[in-house]
Amino acid sequence: MFRFQSFDDDCTLEEEEGLVEEEDEIDQFNDDTFGAGAIDDDWQEEHARLAELDELVRDGPPGPADASSGDLTPAGSNANPSALPPPSSSSRLYPDIDERAGGDLAESLTRLILGSDPAIAGVGTASSDRSHFPPKLSSQAPHLSALSGQSLMRSYQHHQHLLHRGPAPLSQINSHSIWENSMGFGPVNSGLVNQKEDKTLMSIIKEVGLPNRPPTLSREEGRDLSERVPPPRSSSPVIGSPPVRAVPIGTPPKQPMSQVLNQQNNHPSAIHVRASVPLRYPPPFPERLSPNNLLSIANSPLSHPPFPAGVGPVLSQIQRAQLLNSQVGQFQRGPAPPLLQGGVGGFRPFFGQSGPRMGPHGPPLGHTPIRHNTTHLHPQHRRMLNQRMQNRGSGDHVGGRGVGDRKNRDPYSNLMTQREKEWVARIQMMQLQSTDPYLDDYYYQNYYEKMEKRQERDRDNRKEHTTKLITPQVAKLEHTYRPVQFAGSLGKLTVSSVNNPRKMIDAVVTTRSDDEEKREKQVWNKRRQILYTVEKMYSLLLEVQDFEKKFLQTPEHQRDALLEQHKTHTLQLYNSLREKEWDDRVSDEQCLMIMSVRKGKRLISRLLPFLPQPQAAAVVMGIARNLPALAKKDKQDQVLCWLVEPVTAVIQSMSSTSLTDLLQELQGREGQLPLVLQNKFGVTLLYLILSEGERMQSSDPNCQLMDDNRWTELVFSVTRELLKVPSSALSSPLFTPPNLVSLFSRYVDRQRLELLQEKLQITSLSR
């Protein structure tokens, strides 16, 4: 405690004049530390009253009290620095003491100092009064243990000592601050205390002031934390900490003070140290217990394993388990006082009188003492408890609250205020800010877009709008950091900062040329080689795919450049596939290589939509040409079918000649077609081509498909093959276009048509 320590430093008679000078200074620390209480409360009056009471206790001369309190007035005015009032007042008073007490000053003074200093107190002074200390201490120890702070002990000790110095002048007591006095007013003699205490308590409480308690609230309804009146509190300047709670966590709620008893030391307010409240043993089964008291009593011998239990004090697991298992309803003070004493120490906050309203749980309780957290007990259990309660003759308790009423209110709700929730939400939103959402959170953006489209599709008929999270859009700021440069300085800058870390090593990045790459590639595994190629292509592809989004974001003047870049990329991609010499043909080797890996197939399927028509057609032809080989390689992966969609798109945009070419490619080599037919993708592709041809023919009579016989011949060969191949060797396509029958009907007779139809009807379902 500040004051005691200051005694050591300042409290000598010679220095008292020096101390006086500072009394006019307004000490900010004092205000911050002690809050409004140091200024607003008139501790002098308080003190005077206490002093009077003290006189009554000891039948001391009442005269000095007034005079001393008068003395105090000039001394202890508001602006005193925190450390100073006691010494200044005490030092001022010492001359008075001298007059009155005569002779004891030095002794009492030393004892004051020594008693306050813990280091010295243990050593003790060689005084006749030492003998008083031990017995007093021991008798008061149990009481004191519950009081917080060692300083209390010290002040109490000291106070005790003073009290027992016979007709010691009251001024000595006056030399304490109000805090010490009130703390010192523990149970001096238990008999005396009880009465005096009440008065003291009431006076203190009236003076100091509790948070407003609406008198109309019954004790049951009092514990509504959502209506607390906050004492003022200085706000913490730390950025990033939550907004200052209007009410500190430990603040008691407004509640009616039906009894002084309720002022257990369970709920100290932030400012006022309510240590004057002594421990009291609640009278046997008081009629109207406050919730706090109730819970503190009821909790300890609680037998049920509740959820969520009103928590007992800090016992060991087994202890608690034992307690819990012991019979409930023993509302004796047996377990309670030791628990209160030993366990409390500080305060036990928030034994709400009811647990959270978590749905209906059994019959309503008519008995208050268990009410607090048994709403979720098993109904039978609660009935048992009720019965026990009744057996104890507690039936006269007020319990008539309806279930519904209780269930709807959770006294602990809104501990987290709206402001705090918003604060957390704000932080979370800040984390979502980004200058480039596609860069920072690509997958989420895509997912969100898809979801929105889906919602639009699904909810077109419905009018509801799902709430959308609108993340703040932060403009991208260009920050180019240029390190500080000094003109004419030699060598590198020695100042390094976060943005300009010092270069320790002059590392030069050397990119290996392609030749070297190739040489090194030969050392590698072929597969790795392939993957390497594929990955390079992928990066190009990603650029191409992102082109659209980038296009929208770039400013106007840069768009042309971007377009050029896009074209280059696409060209590059195609170039990696095509034959060295021929522009319109895809290299078989490359194609095979790339398509042998799963990744490559995926790549091609994603690439196809971006290629211009002739190039895409070339790719598809390459695929068709090499289909058997591809099919064989795909045995493990079975992912050729990824290609179906893009290939379909390509085919549908093909010209008739290229279509014919494609069909030819598919049947190019001997025995290719049966192999094609064996593969799912192959069959699908074939059907696609045929269907497209049919569509062309039927829709446009002038189409060039029939100009040369190629198409017809090719179709014939297909039909022949289809008829020849046994059904078991025919793979089921992904889907069967409906117009194949009409196609075939042009070319084959009825009999064969029927057979073909059979074959066509081999779908994946029939397989």
Place this chain on the structure above:
Amino acid sequence: MNYMPGTASLIEDIDKKHLVLLRDGRTLIGILRSIDQFANLVLHQTVERIHVGKKFGDIPRGIFVVRGENVVLLGEDLDKECDQILQRVSIEEILEEQRTEQQAKQESERLKLQAVKERGLSIPKADTLDDF
């Protein structure tokens, strides 16, 4: 008021009973009273529920402040009765059961280690790894 739609935010979960699974394997059931940006939780009227086999027991614990990084998962507890499958027992019993289970596990571990050692192999101890 709908805070942060479309995200996983705990703000809507305040003042509701939750089941929280911690990294050390404990299961806590409590009313979520307060959160912060790290998902540190304040649980009120918490109960630690120990499951051993088909039995479970609740130990009332009071107020918990859980550091966010130690939470594996949490979800709202809708208080559905589970008496058909699980059997609630007293605290002592469940602690006893737990201890037995732990002992049995340790014993089997020991035997395994011994067997492995006999064969000249060694399994590195997972001291540096997180439990569970």
